[in-house]
Amino acid sequence: MKHFLSVEDADNVDTLLDQAAAYKLAPLKDAALGKGKRLGLLFLNPSLRTRLSTQVAASQLGMQAIVFDVGKEGWALELEDGVVMNGSSVEHIRDAAPVLGSYFDILAVRSFPSLQDAHQDYSEVLFQQLKAHSGVPLLSLESATLHPLQSLSDILTIREAWKENRRPKVVLTWAPHVKPLPQCVANSFAQWMIEWDAADFTITHPEGYALKDSFTQGAQIIYDQEQALHKADFVYVKNWSSYEAYGSTPEVPGDWMLTETKLRQTNQAKVMHCLPVRRNVELSDSVLNSASSLVTAQAANRVWAAQAVLANLLKSIAHKS
Amino acid sequence: MKHFLSVEDADNVDTLLDQAAAYKLAPLKDAALGKGKRLGLLFLNPSLRTRLSTQVAASQLGMQAIVFDVGKEGWALELEDGVVMNGSSVEHIRDAAPVLGSYFDILAVRSFPSLQDAHQDYSEVLFQQLKAHSGVPLLSLESATLHPLQSLSDILTIREAWKENRRPKVVLTWAPHVKPLPQCVANSFAQWMIEWDAADFTITHPEGYALKDSFTQGAQIIYDQEQALHKADFVYVKNWSSYEAYGSTPEVPGDWMLTETKLRQTNQAKVMHCLPVRRNVELSDSVLNSASSLVTAQAANRVWAAQAVLANLLKSIAHKS
Amino acid sequence: MKHFLSVEDADNVDTLLDQAAAYKLAPLKDAALGKGKRLGLLFLNPSLRTRLSTQVAASQLGMQAIVFDVGKEGWALELEDGVVMNGSSVEHIRDAAPVLGSYFDILAVRSFPSLQDAHQDYSEVLFQQLKAHSGVPLLSLESATLHPLQSLSDILTIREAWKENRRPKVVLTWAPHVKPLPQCVANSFAQWMIEWDAADFTITHPEGYALKDSFTQGAQIIYDQEQALHKADFVYVKNWSSYEAYGSTPEVPGDWMLTETKLRQTNQAKVMHCLPVRRNVELSDSVLNSASSLVTAQAANRVWAAQAVLANLLKSIAHKS
Numbered sequence: 001m002k003h004f005l006s007v008e009d010a011d012n013v014d015t016l017l018d019q020a021a022a023y024k025l026a027p028l029k030d031a032a033l034g035k036g037k038r039l040g041l042l043f044l045n046p047s048l049r050t051r052l053s054t055q056v057a058a059s060q061l062g063m064q065a066i067v068f069d070v071g072k073e074g075w076a077l078e079l080e081d082g083v084v085m086n087g088s089s090v091e092h093i094r095d096a097a098p099v100l101g102s103y104f105d106i107l108a109v110r111s112f113p114s115l116q117d118a119h120q121d122y123s124e125v126l127f128q129q130l131k132a133h134s135g136v137p138l139l140s141l142e143s144a145t146l147h148p149l150q151s152l153s154d155i156l157t158i159r160e161a162w163k164e165n166r167r168p169k170v171v172l173t174w175a176p177h178v179k180p181l182p183q184c185v186a187n188s189f190a191q192w193m194i195e196w197d198a199a200d201f202t203i204t205h206p207e208g209y210a211l212k213d214s215f216t217q218g219a220q221i222i223y224d225q226e227q228a229l230h231k232a233d234f235v236y237v238k239n240w241s242s243y244e245a246y247g248s249t250p251e252v253p254g255d256w257m258l259t260e261t262k263l264r265q266t267n268q269a270k271v272m273h274c275l276p277v278r279r280n281v282e283l284s285d286s287v288l289n290s291a292s293s294l295v296t297a298q299a300a301n302r303v304w305a306a307q308a309v310l311a312n313l314l315k316s317i318a319h320k321s
Numbered sequence: 322m323k324h325f326l327s328v329e330d331a332d333n334v335d336t337l338l339d340q341a342a343a344y345k346l347a348p349l350k351d352a353a354l355g356k357g358k359r360l361g362l363l364f365l366n367p368s369l370r371t372r373l374s375t376q377v378a379a380s381q382l383g384m385q386a387i388v389f390d391v392g393k394e395g396w397a398l399e400l401e402d403g404v405v406m407n408g409s410s411v412e413h414i415r416d417a418a419p420v421l422g423s424y425f426d427i428l429a430v431r432s433f434p435s436l437q438d439a440h441q442d443y444s445e446v447l448f449q450q451l452k453a454h455s456g457v458p459l460l461s462l463e464s465a466t467l468h469p470l471q472s473l474s475d476i477l478t479i480r481e482a483w484k485e486n487r488r489p490k491v492v493l494t495w496a497p498h499v500k501p502l503p504q505c506v507a508n509s510f511a512q513w514m515i516e517w518d519a520a521d522f523t524i525t526h527p528e529g530y531a532l533k534d535s536f537t538q539g540a541q542i543i544y545d546q547e548q549a550l551h552k553a554d555f556v557y558v559k560n561w562s563s564y565e566a567y568g569s570t571p572e573v574p575g576d577w578m579l580t581e582t583k584l585r586q587t588n589q590a591k592v593m594h595c596l597p598v599r600r601n602v603e604l605s606d607s608v609l610n611s612a613s614s615l616v617t618a619q620a621a622n623r624v625w626a627a628q629a630v631l632a633n634l635l636k637s638i639a640h641k642s
Numbered sequence: 643m644k645h646f647l648s649v650e651d652a653d654n655v656d657t658l659l660d661q662a663a664a665y666k667l668a669p670l671k672d673a674a675l676g677k678g679k680r681l682g683l684l685f686l687n688p689s690l691r692t693r694l695s696t697q698v699a700a701s702q703l704g705m706q707a708i709v710f711d712v713g714k715e716g717w718a719l720e721l722e723d724g725v726v727m728n729g730s731s732v733e734h735i736r737d738a739a740p741v742l743g744s745y746f747d748i749l750a751v752r753s754f755p756s757l758q759d760a761h762q763d764y765s766e767v768l769f770q771q772l773k774a775h776s777g778v779p780l781l782s783l784e785s786a787t788l789h790p791l792q793s794l795s796d797i798l799t800i801r802e803a804w805k806e807n808r809r810p811k812v813v814l815t816w817a818p819h820v821k822p823l824p825q826c827v828a829n830s831f832a833q834w835m836i837e838w839d840a841a842d843f844t845i846t847h848p849e850g851y852a853l854k855d856s857f858t859q860g861a862q863i864i865y866d867q868e869q870a871l872h873k874a875d876f877v878y879v880k881n882w883s884s885y886e887a888y889g890s891t892p893e894v895p896g897d898w899m900l901t902e903t904k905l906r907q908t909n910q911a912k913v914m915h916c917l918p919v920r921r922n923v924e925l926s927d928s929v930l931n932s933a934s935s936l937v938t939a940q941a942a943n944r945v946w947a948a949q950a951v952l953a954n955l956l957k958s959i960a961h962k963s
Contacts, residue, residue, distance in 0.1 A: 028357070036670070038698065046395060048417070052424045055387055056359065066697055069390075069711075074688060084922040086820050091918035095930070095937065096690070099917065102942035103694045178407050275420065276412035280405040288416070295416065300423035349678070367716060369738070373745045376708055377680065390711075499728050596741065597733035601726040609737070616737065621744035 001312035003138045005127055006146050006191065013155065013196045019308035020156050020301070027060045027307070033314050034063030040104035041067045041141070044075070044111040044126075049275060050141045050149065053302035054108060057310055060303075066104070079125045093126065097133035106137045106313050113144035113182050115247030121145065122212070137313040145212075147184045150274050151192035153305040157298045158199070158234055161270050167199050168233035169267070173225055174205035175282035176256050177239035180249050185274050186240045187215040194218040204228035205240075208250040212243050225256060232266040234294075237273045237283050259284045263292065270294050322633035324459045326448055327467050327512065334476065334517045340629035341477050341622070348381045348628070354635050355384030361425035362388045362462070365396070365432040365447075370596060371462045371470065374623035375429060378631055381624075387425070393432075400446045414447065418454035427458045427634050434465035434503050436568030442466065443533070458634040466533075468505045471595050472513035473626040478619045479520070479555055482591050488520050489554035490588070494546055495526035496603035497577050498560035501570050506595050507561045508536040515539040525549035526561075529571040533564050546577060553587040555615075558594045558604050580605045584613065591615050643954035645780045647769055648788050648833065655797065655838045661950035662798050662943070669702045669949070675956050676705030682746035683709045683783070686717070686753040686768075691917060692783045692791065695944035696750060699952055702945075708746070714753075721767045735768065739775035748779045748955050755786035755824050757889030763787060764854070779955040787854075789826045792916050793834035794947040799940045800841070800876055803912050809841050810875035811909070815867055816847035817924035818898050819881035822891050827916050828882045829857040836860040846870030847882075850892040854885050867898060874908040876936075879915045879925050901926045905934065912936050 003009050010016050023029070039058045041051065051067065058065035077096065078089035085092065100107055109130060113121035121144040131138050140148055162168050172189055186203075190211060193201040202220045203211070210221070222228040229235060237258045242248045257280070263269060271283065271292045279285050287293060324330050331337050344350070360379045362372065372388065379386035398417065399410035406413065421428055430451060434442035442465040452459050461469055483489050493510055507524075511532060514522040523541040524532070531542070543549040550556060558579045563569045578601070584590060592604070592613045600606050608614065645651050652658050665671070681700045683693065693709065700707035719738065720731035727734065742749055751772060755763035763786040773780050782790055804810050814831055828845075832853060835843040844862045845853070852863070864870040871877060879900045884890045899922070905911060913929055915937045921927050929935065 038701075040694070046391075048389075048391075048396065048412075049420060052361070052387060052389065052421075056424055059359075059385055064701055066694060068690070068694065070688075070690070075690065078921070082922075082927060085920040086923050090920075091690075092921050095917055095919060095921075098938045099691060099941040100694075102938065103698055103945065275416055277416060278406040278411075279399070279413050279416075280403075281407050285403060296419045296423065299420040303424065367712075369710070369712075369717065369733075370741060373682070373708060373710065373742075377745055380680075380706055596737055598737060599727040599732075600720070600734050600737075601724075602728050606724060617740040617744065620741040624745065 001309070001316055003131060004148060004309045004313065005138065005140045005143065006148055007151070007195045013192065016152060016308055017156055017159055019311065020152065020304040023060070023307040024304040030311055031060065031062045033311055034058065034061035037063045037105040037314060037317070038103070039063050039065045039106045039108060039310070040100055041065055042100070042107065042109045043067070043069045043141070044071070044109070047110055047141065049299050049302055050110065054141065054306045056303050057306035060307055061310055061314065063310065077126070079129060093129040094133050097130050098135060101134035101136045104136060105317055106139060106310070107134055108139040108141050110141035111143060113184070115180055115182065115241060118243065118246040137316060139309065139313065142184060144182065145184050146188040146191070148188055148192070149302065149305050149309065150185055151188040152309070153298055153301040154189055154236065154272060154274070155192055155196055156301045156305060157272065157294050161294060162233070169202065169231055170199040170234040170236065171202045171204060171228050171232040172236045172238065173228065173258065174209050174256055175237045175239045175258060176252065177278060177282060180241035180247050181239050183211055183240040183243055186238050187211055189236060190216045190219055202228050206252040206256065208242050208244060209240065210244060226262070226265060229262055229265045232269045235263070235266060235269045235271050237271065239282055257282060257284065258287060260286050263287060272298055275299055322630070322637055324452060325469060325630045325634065326459065326461045326464065327469055328472070328516045334513065337473060337629055338477050338480055340632065341473065341625040344381070344628040345625040351632055352381065352383045354632055355379065355382035358384045358426040358635060358638070359424070360384050360386045360427045360429060360631070361421055362386055363421070363428065363430045364388070364390045364462070365393050365430070368431055368462065370620050370623055371431065375462065375627045377624050378627035381628055382631055382635065384631065398447070400450060414450040415454050418451050419456060422455035422457045425457060426638055427460060427631070428455055429460040429462050431462035432464060436501055436503065436562060439564065439567040458637060460630065460634065463505060465503065466505050467509040467512070469509055469513070470623065470626050470630065471506055472509040473630070474619055474622040475510055475557065475593060475595070476513055476517055477622045477626060478593065478615050482615060483554070490523065490552055491520045491555040491557065492523045492525060492549050492553040493557045493559065494549065494579065495530050495577060496558045496560045496579060497573065498599060498603060501562035501568050502560050504532055504561040504564055507559050508532055510557060511537045511540055523549050527573040527577065529563050529565060530561065531565060532561070547583070547586060550583055550586045553590045556584070556587060556590045556592050558592065560603055578603060578605065579608060581607050584608060593619055596620055643951070643958055645773060646790060646951045646955065647780065647782045647785065648790055649793070649837045655834065658794060658950055659798050659801055661953065662794065662946040665702070665949040666946045672953055673702065673704045675953055676700065676703035679705045679747040679956060679959070680745070681705050681707045681748045681750060681952070682742055683707055684742070684749065684751045685709070685711045685783070686714050686751070689752055689783065691941050691944055692752065696783065696948045698945050699948035702949055703952055703956065705952065719768070721771060735771040736775055739772050740777060743776035743778045746778060747959055748781060748952065749776055750781040750783050752783035753785060755826070757822055757824065757883060760885065760888040779958060781951065781955065784826060786824065787826050788830040788833070790830055790834070791944065791947050791951065792827055793830040794951070795940055795943040796831055796878065796914060796916070797834055797838055798943045798947060799914065799936050803936060804875070811844065811873055812841040812876040812878065813844045813846060813870050813874040814878045814880065815870065815900065816851050816898055817879045817881045817900060818894065819920060819924060822883035822889050823881050825853055825882040825885055828880050829853055831878060832858045832861055844870050848894040848898065850884050850886060851882065852886060853882070868904070868907060871904055871907045874911045877908060877911045877913050879913065881924055899924060899926065900929060902928050905929060910934070914940055917941055
């Protein structure tokens with residue numbers, strides 16, 4: 001594994017899940033793997049679970065993690081080549097990237113989308129430039145379009161919870177929210193579920209909220225939430241803004257919040273959400289407080305997902321040197 | 322010690338003081354006690370001394386401390402159960418608490434009061450919810466109403482400075498300030514002094530500035546500062562806003578700033594303050610610059626207070642596992 | 643080395659360069675030197691390269707580095723003695739300094755100038771007060787007037803790149819910018835180059851942009867950039883605001899941006915800049931992207947400069963104790 005920006009960087013999803021599960025059983029089994037190595041954690045947007053779980057994972061591998069919280073405003077990076085930098089951008093990514101690469105063995109970055117310009121967001125220029133110019137493995141802590149550590153943790157949680165000898169039905173359902181959110185968690189979950197291919201995977205959302213089809217090809221897409229939830233074993237609840245009418249939130253008829261009533265149509269489904277969740281907007285209190293909820297397990301599993309990925313990146317550095 | 326939110330969590334104040342004093346003599350004597358354990362330091366309000374001293378203490382016990390600076394605005398937590406989260410709160414404490422508990426062995430938290438609503442502030446909902454839902458020991462780094470690590474350090478400082486074979490007279494005196502401050506340092510010092518019961522303890526403040534009586538029962542309360550200071554061995558200077566007319570700062574006749582002239586009424590009293598101090602508003606420069614001042618010693622002792630408390634919390638985890 | 647605030651704190655520049663170069667060859671050769679020692683990194687202004695490189699350096703010496711990011715607004719320090727603190731300052735440096743000194747073995751501080759008042763900025767009161775009252779070695783991470791770690795790294799980069807058996811010609815040239823910048827990088831580079839005395843050193847800038855002469859005595863100063871660049875072996879590009887008309891940016895006739903055309907007048911000069919750089923304002927893209935550019939090397943060398951300085955400060959503590 002040279003970088004970790006999407007499911008395409010994983011040689012095999014099940015192998016990665018096995019590695020994560022092994023760290024969960026024995027967190028310190030590779031405590032010397034990262035000795036003398038440094039992980040730089042660069043946050044252009046705020047983070048709770050991602051930051052803490054990655055710091056914990058790094059520490060369990062014996063790596064030093066140095067966090068660098070820098071708001072997009074605090075450190076306005078220029079991403080475009082050839083411009084005259086007489087505006088608000090203070091540093092070009094081409095100058096910053098190799099310096100960061102000289103300080104760290106692995107670089108982990110979080111940067112949210114603008115939700116203003118689909119082309120710009122979906123070209124992931126920041127990550128592409130860092131990959132091209134930093135000279136070290138790059139780890140996504142959530143980009144404009146994807147959140148691979150979250151997805152790995154989500155699928156680990158599904159695999160742990162599933163005890164039956166058949167493919168589970170997993171449904172990703174859109175949910176209401178009070179403001180426009182990125183599509184990244186949904187894009188990424190779809191991409192990983194399809195690549196994993198160990199479950200029947202359905203996506204349901206209102207008209208106007210279709211995800212970019214390159215991420216969802218292979219999934220069943222249904223506009224009727226009730227029909228989609230029928231006999232589901234897992235329901236992943238998540239809001240996202242429109243991709244077609246980029247970043248907007250077209251009005252949605254009917255109530256898409258997941259409630260206990262709706263859950264009765266499922267096969268006693270377990271309920272998932274990446275957190276933070278708006279209670280009684282996306283999901284009802286009673287669902288979140290019930291034994292059906294896997295949300296704490298998903299967040300706790302972030303540590304093992306991050307640890308498996310960091311271990312693979314560390315091994316690829318060792319091979320190189 | 323299961324948690325550390327107030328003096329009630331200390332089995333015995335003198336035992337705790339002895340432990341702190343022992344760490345001061347030999348900072349690294351328990352350098353392996355916290356090995357493999359993680360302390361999460363969550364700041365909803367800014368901190369200088371508390372943050373640094375607790376990080377130092379954790380490090381001397383071999384613990385990894387991970388700081389998480391998150392302004393109240395940056396991470397608007399919902400504390401009330403059952404609400405529809407369609408406003409500005411982004412995450413419910415019931416969802417955040419168990420996740421934090423999964424990442425850390427001990428959770429330390431700072432959160433200031435609103436000073437708008439006495440009932441809300443004094444019910445300490447954030448701490449109660451974290452205690453109920455995180456599943457790990459909780460350490461107060463200053464709550465709306467109390468600041469127990471400060472008080473432990475304050476009493477350690479008094480015990481170190483007192484060489485005579487009689488109970489010292491300790492006076493907590495209100496002092497002027499330029500803006501409304503919480504009551505927590507004063508509440509907490511009163512609570513600890515009364516529980517410690519090794520000194521004669523007097524509180525003096527202007528009318529309208531009475532502290533909540535549950536914290537001060539057992540103390541002598543005098544409205545005349547001059548009378549209160551008479552023969553004092555220690556004078557603790559601190560501003561607080563009104564508890565009765567909650568958060569307000571009723572006008573105060575006379576001058577309550579502690580000066581050298583006033584100190585002459587005392588028994589060459591040592592002068593204390595928790596810092597930061599407004600020079601020549603709360604305390605005169607000449608007092609702060611004199612040998613009477615214990616303020617640096619108090620702040621330096623924060624390390625040993627935190628180390629003693631963390632050691633007790635670590636031991637209680639070890640017992641459990 | 644008792645403190646590190648300017649070149650005057652270095653016994654010998656070449657010895658310090660040798661030490662930095664030795665750490666570059668063997669980063670972990672003194673990995674036990676800082677064992678049990680703590681470095682406090684206090685940022686009153688933001689930092690990227692300085693913060694990260696110093697953390698890395700400390701870690702390679704086995705020191706614990708604790709970062710304390712506090713904006714000037716977040717922690718408004720009072721620097722003047724004797725004032726009544728009834729304004730916006732929340733803490734006096736005389737109270738904060740000894741507390742910080744009790745938590746740390748070495749204190750590193752960054753604080754930018756106001757650019758409003760030359761006398762105030764150039765008296766470096768914050769650093770002087772910390773030196774006087776903290777009781778521990780003080781390390782500048784950039785002050786109002788100097789940036790010694792940058793200069794040490796710059797000269798290390800020059801020494802590494804220079805292979806000929808004669809004194810190189812080094813030119814510091816003013817460059818355009820979009821806003822007023824401090825003089826500190828230029829002051830400091832001049833001070834170090836003159837003290838090092840292993841190169842012919844020329845400064846070129848437009849009229850009105852003279853640096854304070856105490857830093858430049860011994861350098862050749864030329865107002866004609868073309869003439870200055872003639873046969874240069876190294877060109878250090880940097881903007882600064884006026885010292886005479888303090889903090890202002892008098893209009894400059896002609897184009898001072900460094901381009902490939904201008905470089906042709908030099909002796910195939912290597913090009914330097916401390917970063918961040920405004921591309922196509924200070925320096926053209928083509929120069930920065932060419933093999934002539936040393937900017938990444940300069941920033942990467944910050945680690946070894948910091949490590950050499952920290953090692954010297956650690957040794958001076960060991961001598962004392």
